[in-house]
Amino acid sequence: EAGVAQSPRYKIIEKRQSVAFWCNPISGHATLYWYQQILGQGPKLLIQFQNNGVVDDSQLPKDRFSAERLKGVDSTLKIQPAKLEDSAVYLCASSLDRTNVLTFGAGSRLTVL
Amino acid sequence: GQNIDQPTEMTATEGAIVQINCTYQTSGFNGLFWYQQHAGEAPTFLSYNVLDGLEEKGRFSSFLSRSKGYSYLLLKELQMKDSASYLCAVSMNTGFQKLVFGTGTRLLVSP
Numbered sequence: 001e002a003g004v005a006q007s008p009r010y011k012i013i014e015k016r017q018s019v020a021f022w023c024n025p026i027s028g029h030a031t032l033y034w035y036q037q038i039l040g041q042g043p044k045l046l047i048q049f050q051n052n053g054v055v056d057d058s059q060l061p062k063d064r065f066s067a068e069r070l071k072g073v074d075s076t077l078k079i080q081p082a083k084l085e086d087s088a089v090y091l092c093a094s095s096l097d098r099t100n101v102l103t104f105g106a107g108s109r110l111t112v113l
Numbered sequence: 114g115q116n117i118d119q120p121t122e123m124t125a126t127e128g129a130i131v132q133i134n135c136t137y138q139t140s141g142f143n144g145l146f147w148y149q150q151h152a153g154e155a156p157t158f159l160s161y162n163v164l165d166g167l168e169e170k171g172r173f174s175s176f177l178s179r180s181k182g183y184s185y186l187l188l189k190e191l192q193m194k195d196s197a198s199y200l201c202a203v204s205m206n207t208g209f210q211k212l213v214f215g216t217g218t219r220l221l222v223s224p
Contacts, residue, residue: 033212042200042214043156055209091155101146102212104155 002026004105006092012111018080021108025073025094032069033102034077035091043091049075050097082112115139117215119201124221125191133186133218135201144204146212147175147186151197159186159199188220196222 005024013019025032030051035043046065048056051072060067064083069075079086089109093102116138125131137145144163148156162168162177162184174187186199198217205211 031210035214040216042202042216045211045213048209048211050209056207056211101158101161102148102156104157106155 004092004094004103006090006105006108008108009106010109010111012113013082014113015084016081018078019082019110020079021077021090021092021110023075023077023092023105025075025092026103028096029094029103030072030097031095032075033093033095034067034075035093036088037091037107038088046077046090079110082110084112086110087112115203115205115213117201117203117213119199119215119218121216122219122221124223127191127193127222127224129191130187130189131191131220133188133199133201133220135184135186135215137182137184137201137203137215139182139203139205139213141206142179142203143206143210145175145177145184146202146204147173147184148200148202148214149197150200150217156200191222193222193224196220 007022032049034046037043046060047067049069052069067077089107091107093104095102119135147159150156160175167176172189177184198219200217201215203213
């Protein structure tokens with residue numbers, strides 16, 4: 001089966017600019033996650049979708065981050081405006097409903113200058 | 114809330130055995146996962162424990178004690194390719210399943 005697709009793989013922007021990341025999960029996976037992984041740290045959950053509904057966004061900085069999952073398939077994570085501390089790898093993952101065996105995409109590495 | 118602790122870094126030699134410990138404090142505990150992450154790559158699933166005891170899968174084994182809030186990952190016959198970060202992750206049931214990761218243990222295997 002095809003894996004979790006993410007784009008772009010790398011992005012460099014200046015602070016206060018905006019950026020968007022795209023994720024296409026494994027076909028049939030109802031649950032989609034966005035994690036932020038800062039260098040040297042474990043992944044931190046930003047937002048979790050069940051189909052196209054949000055089930056957890058408690059750690060999403062909502063003043064600058066937004067995410068949507070239209071039609072319960074693809075998802076987009078946006079940052080506007082970006083700050084230096086947003087430099088990280090943004091990992092998208094999906095799972096078959098509530099099994100919690102996550103399959104991760106390769107990630108999108110963001111550098112904010 | 115939740116708290117997950119694991120050592121930051123460990124070193125071992127090829128062919129040896131290494132044990133990576135993880136302790137956790139959380140509410141709504143629903144299981145413990147171990148993921149492997151090579152530098153610059155995405156995490157990949159290694160093992161899952163929901164009941165107390167040892168789960169063996171080839172060279173890798175994982176142990177869980179729910180009463181002690183403790184798990185370990187045991188890697189046998191270490192190979193150079195095992196050099197990676199090992200992430201302990203707790204599954205919590207808070208009305209929905211939520212997976213929270215520790216900071217990871219970076220393992221360096223030397224010849």
